Amino acid sequence: MSTARLRDLRVFPGFGLLSVGCVVFLYAPIVVLAIYSFNDGRSVTRWAGFSLRWYQTVFANQNIQTAAMNSVVIAVIAASVATVFALGAAIATVNGKKGGGEGAYVVLTFPLMVPEIVTAVASLVFFVAVGISLGFATILIAHIVFCIPFAYLPIKARLESMDATLPSAAADLYASPAKGFLRITLPLLVPGLVSGWLLAFIISLDDFIITALVAGPGATTLPLHIYGMLRLGMTPEVNAISTLMLAASTVLVLISGLLGQAGRKH
Amino acid sequence: MIERRFQLRWPLGASGSLLMLWALPVILLLAYVLPFAGVTLWSVTRPEPGFENYVRIVTGADFQAIFVRTAWVCLLSTAITIPIAYLLAYYWVMGSARRSRLIEICIFIPFWISVLVRAFGWVVILRNNGLASDVAAAFGLNGLSTGRNVWSVITGMVHFMVPFAILPMASVMRKIDSRVLLAALGLGCRPLGVFWRVYLPMSLPGVFSALAMTFIFSLGFFVTPMILGGGRVVLTAESVFVQMFQTANWGLGAALGVVLLVVVFAILWLSQRVMRIEQLMSR
Numbered sequence: 001m002s003t004a005r006l007r008d009l010r011v012f013p014g015f016g017l018l019s020v021g022c023v024v025f026l027y028a029p030i031v032v033l034a035i036y037s038f039n040d041g042r043s044v045t046r047w048a049g050f051s052l053r054w055y056q057t058v059f060a061n062q063n064i065q066t067a068a069m070n071s072v073v074i075a076v077i078a079a080s081v082a083t084v085f086a087l088g089a090a091i092a093t094v095n096g097k098k099g100g101g102e103g104a105y106v107v108l109t110f111p112l113m114v115p116e117i118v119t120a121v122a123s124l125v126f127f128v129a130v131g132i133s134l135g136f137a138t139i140l141i142a143h144i145v146f147c148i149p150f151a152y153l154p155i156k157a158r159l160e161s162m163d164a165t166l167p168s169a170a171a172d173l174y175a176s177p178a179k180g181f182l183r184i185t186l187p188l189l190v191p192g193l194v195s196g197w198l199l200a201f202i203i204s205l206d207d208f209i210i211t212a213l214v215a216g217p218g219a220t221t222l223p224l225h226i227y228g229m230l231r232l233g234m235t236p237e238v239n240a241i242s243t244l245m246l247a248a249s250t251v252l253v254l255i256s257g258l259l260g261q262a263g264r265k266h
Numbered sequence: 267m268i269e270r271r272f273q274l275r276w277p278l279g280a281s282g283s284l285l286m287l288w289a290l291p292v293i294l295l296l297a298y299v300l301p302f303a304g305v306t307l308w309s310v311t312r313p314e315p316g317f318e319n320y321v322r323i324v325t326g327a328d329f330q331a332i333f334v335r336t337a338w339v340c341l342l343s344t345a346i347t348i349p350i351a352y353l354l355a356y357y358w359v360m361g362s363a364r365r366s367r368l369i370e371i372c373i374f375i376p377f378w379i380s381v382l383v384r385a386f387g388w389v390v391i392l393r394n395n396g397l398a399s400d401v402a403a404a405f406g407l408n409g410l411s412t413g414r415n416v417w418s419v420i421t422g423m424v425h426f427m428v429p430f431a432i433l434p435m436a437s438v439m440r441k442i443d444s445r446v447l448l449a450a451l452g453l454g455c456r457p458l459g460v461f462w463r464v465y466l467p468m469s470l471p472g473v474f475s476a477l478a479m480t481f482i483f484s485l486g487f488f489v490t491p492m493i494l495g496g497g498r499v500v501l502t503a504e505s506v507f508v509q510m511f512q513t514a515n516w517g518l519g520a521a522l523g524v525v526l527l528v529v530v531f532a533i534l535w536l537s538q539r540v541m542r543i544e545q546l547m548s549r
Binding site (some may be wrong): 015018019022023025026027028029030032033036044045107108110111113114115116117118119121122123125126129145148149202205206208209213223226227230234238242245246249250252253257 | 294295297298300301302304305308350353354356357368369372374375376377378379380381382383384386387388389390391397425428429482485486488489493503504506507510511519520523526527530534
């Protein structure tokens with residue numbers, strides 16, 4: 001009965017239509033991109049029949065493959081290292097609520113609010129001052145640093161929602177701290193670790209500004225390559241890469257969603 | 267009674283965990299503070315020691331124009347983002363299961379798509395002789411001004427920020443006790459009245475956090491104005507880049523970066539009470 005009454009709150013005249021408009025707005029550019037990636041012509045807005053030729057072009061393009069490979073390697077390493085750091089930080093901040101956990105939390109999440117261009121310039125200044133030559137290594141270091149806060153938040157959320165008595169029970173049953181950690185805490189944390197890793201991975205994969213500034217000559221990633229293509233002129237080849245990236249992102253979102261649901265059931 | 271304060275077991279012991287608590291924040295602090303100190307140093311030493319760069323930024327008509335434009339674009343795009351995000355957050359939290367699922371998908375998928383790709387999608391739609399002008403022409407509206415202008419930039423920014431703005435609002439809306447709404451209905455308030463007089467005031471904290479977050483985000487926009495504005499709509503973040511890398515005015519670029527950072531910190535400080543960065547992540 002009460003849900004029936006609450007339903008009254010959902011049917012404001014016009015709101016439904018407005019929300020449909022908002023959804024269309026969110027999807028419009030993405031759908032248009034995907035449709036024209038199958039265009040037979042060279043135009044990104046004039047339809048000339050269906051074809052897969054732009055996908056063939058993408059798969060035949062050595063530069064794109066190198067750039068994509070660089071992106072994936074950097075994202076995997078950066079996300080993994082950042083997740084390990086973030087795990088340590090999350091356990092420490094959740095444990096140390098009284099001993100400065102809040103302060104550590106603020107420090108850890110602050111970078112999320114700093115405009116990326118400022119971080120990018122700062123990283124560049126730092127690398128130049130220290131004397132590390134720009135390239136693959138500087139991209140990797142910068143990515144690890146800015147991925148840590150993103151990996152940290154889901155892990156911390158998972159830790160806080162976890163049944164806290166289980167590790168204590170393990171200790172009561174004479175599990176050594178190391179054993180209790182490895183066999184109880186870590187397995188329970190897996191959903192948080194996975195979503196933290198995925199978030200860090202996708203953030204690293206998509207990053208443009210910081211990468212563009214610390215890449216130096218020679219090193220390139222997929223976003224840098226796409227930007228270069230956009231400057232040269234728009235062809236459906238960019239649409240095809242974008243659609244492939246979109247498909248990859250969708251698969252990742254679905255995986256993290258399924259894991260999230262599995263995590264909630266426990 | 268023995269107080270059993272919960273302590274997560276963890277392999278390094280108590281002193282190890284204290285070390286761990288501060289090790290990473292300190293590393294991160296260094297990773298951010300040292301470079302930022304470097305930038306600040308550059309801003310007052312290049313090309314020569316002094317506050318020349320800041321004087322130039324404050325008095326130069328070109329920079330004033332950039333700041334005014336940035337302020338307008340950010341205010342407008344925030345003002346457009348918030349109602350759209352509120353509506354979607356409302357249906358996400360209150361809507362029927364099916365609709366809620368649908369909205370959840372459309373929040374999270376664009377969330378994960380590269381900012382470059384999204385901006386490019388809008389270029390295709392909005393550029394001269396693009397899809398938008400074709401559609402408008404079909405309705406008899408010719409000569410509609412599209413292409414590289416402020417409105418394209420705002421469209422792209424709003425599109426990027428809506429999913430981010432939904433999260434803090436939805437997390438506050440979820441905590442609203444539905445019994446309060448039922449009570450208002452039961453006491454004879456009409457549904458629209460319940461929304462205006464009960465639901466909206468109770469969801470305002472979420473709106474404030476979304477507002478602060480969106481505005482701070484919008485200040486740092488770089489890729490979207492660059493692609494959709496095509497050099498005609500230069501905002502502060504892009505001008506940092508232009509000064510550093512196109513005109514090689516390193517000191518000036520650094521000073522602009524410092525100004526941007528100070529403005530962001532000031533807004534963060536002001537909004538600290540209503541804002542929790544954590545809400546960014548909570549579903």
